[in-house]
Amino acid sequence: MARKAGSDGEKTEAAIREAGARLIAHHGYEAVSMRRLAGAVGVQAAALYRYFPTKEDLLHSLMLRHMEGLLQAWAEARPPEGDPALRLAAFVENHIGFHIARRHSTHVSNMELRSLSPEKLTQVLRLRATYEKELRAILRDGAESGAFAVDDVGLTAMAIIQMVTGVIVWFRPDERLSVTDVTAKYLTMTMRLVGAGTVRENGHV
């Protein structure tokens, strides 16, 4: 046999991305063979090579899309400037919302970096650094204005990112907590963490 009825390149590529992120998030990159991935898509392994030249290119592409999507989401959610507490709140809300909505690609992007060749790794890490820089800028402004009690901007930024990204490890919607609930609780903890004691506009303590 050959071309199947109703076959469509765009749909197939999207299906490969979706199944790829899901399977790799569940089982790990090395544990997902091209044959297994193809089976999940409903296609033969050779068909995958029409869309991605190698398995590693598929992984790389998933990560790039994830990071670009995250940066774009933040670019749209980010307040123009001003009050560091408001900006930090926007950052945390955007971060948690984005990562909960894309749990699979988040797992892939956080856990499978070691499977990338040096050049591809550098490319992904550059995007990640750009994103983290945004948080550090907020923390620095807050520390300088006295709004935050942060003595080590870099370390605090890493701690916050680890904490808020960690939500996808345990959180499942439809339980006792909604996404809104969880976001509010993490926001409260983040504000306390940076010593933002006077942000009453949003109700934080």
Place this chain on the structure above:
Amino acid sequence: MARKAGSDGEKTEAAIREAGARLIAHHGYEAVSMRRLAGAVGVQAAALYRYFPTKEDLLHSLMLRHMEGLLQAWAEARPPEGDPALRLAAFVENHIGFHIARRHSTHVSNMELRSLSPEKLTQVLRLRATYEKELRAILRDGAESGAFAVDDVGLTAMAIIQMVTGVIVWFRPDERLSVTDVTAKYLTMTMRLVGAGTVRENGHV
């Protein structure tokens, strides 16, 4: 050839554990073949099977030792009872100290759970649950006594564990920060996070 001069089962097993944790932490469980691991130990692949019946049993053993070591370290470091703030400080200090000292097995225990069969996974998760329960008990006592401002013990426990475990992702000793420095900074953040505002004995705010 066969048995080598100076060969010793105990030393070989220890070398397999050390190289196993290191290689799996760096490259991932699936990416480390028995032949590569044997090469790092300086032995042939078949020799590994004298110590571990399967590759998965080696992984399982590494994780069990890690969790048992963590529980034992906490059992020794844990204050008898009393002030929740002191107990929380002891927990964070023990946790960070242990994990920095055992970065490889920490990575393995956190990242490779999905490679375990259901029974072995359950066994490891049971130990992990026991450990996390300790933190929740501290947070609950602190919340009830009014020492902490924690409204969701389970969620706060997860947030703290993610944050403090995350230190091994970016921290390398011998840089601008010592282990002591980093521990102190994470302790300050943790105390703020739980709203412990009056623990002056240790200098926290």
Place this chain on the structure above:
DNA sequence: GAATTAATTGAACGTCCGTTTTATTATTGC
């Protein structure tokens, strides 16, 4: 110093891996 036991090698097993090649069929543009 002989017998026993512990530690390891080297070769082999069937299986699965990522990838390539060639052929075949569905869809599209005219």
Place this chain on the structure above:
DNA sequence: GCAATAATAAAACGGACGTTCAATTAATTC
């Protein structure tokens, strides 16, 4: 409806995988 092109299948490639087994030698025991 015919040519061009897009999408896929089927089979094959060499290589690596986890694991087993028989043979061999070092260390230990008596």
